[in-house]
Amino acid sequence: MDLKWVDLIVDRHQEKRTALVSILHDIQDRYKYLPEEALRMVASRLHMDINEIYGVATFYKSFSLIPKGKHSITLCLGTACHVRGGPKILRELKNFLHIEPGQTTPDRQFSLNVVNCLGVCAIGPVMSIDGKFYGEMNPMRAKRLIEKNNRKRSGVKS
Numbered sequence: 001m002d003l004k005w006v007d008l009i010v011d012r013h014q015e016k017r018t019a020l021v022s023i024l025h026d027i028q029d030r031y032k033y034l035p036e037e038a039l040r041m042v043a044s045r046l047h048m049d050i051n052e053i054y055g056v057a058t059f060y061k062s063f064s065l066i067p068k069g070k071h072s073i074t075l076c077l078g079t080a081c082h083v084r085g086g087p088k089i090l091r092e093l094k095n096f097l098h099i100e101p102g103q104t105t106p107d108r109q110f111s112l113n114v115v116n117c118l119g120v121c122a123i124g125p126v127m128s129i130d131g132k133f134y135g136e137m138n139p140m141r142a143k144r145l146i147e148k149n150n151r152k153r154s155g156v157k158s
């Protein structure tokens, strides 16, 4: 694994311990997860115990210690989205991607997560792909959006 980006990211944050969360976010943006080697390098550069770094990395739900897919799918199953059909959408996503929430497809294209609220309850059920929100979702539309992302990746025009 090429760790030069870790060095550059730590440099960009001027080796400040107070910037640890930002450093971890930048590393995850680059590698799509927090590789152990990267965390060890951060610990060394910030003169911190590796267990402290792991403590922060496991405290925040947004961090992942296992590789994530190229595309991040997040489905809301909070009350407002649940009563409007969230569970049916989850069933469709699981069937289509053949993964459970918290998992990544074997080709590392898609990661699936569920949350309790995305903060836009009025347009529920809500799903996000790579941070872009899609409201008034239904199982068929969710599947089409993923197929569309898959076509983009393979260069096929829709």
Ligand code: FES
Pocket: 076, 077, 078, 079, 080, 081, 082, 116, 117, 118, 119, 120, 121, 122, 124, 125, 126
């Ligand atoms: S409950 Fe789904 S966005 Fe709030």
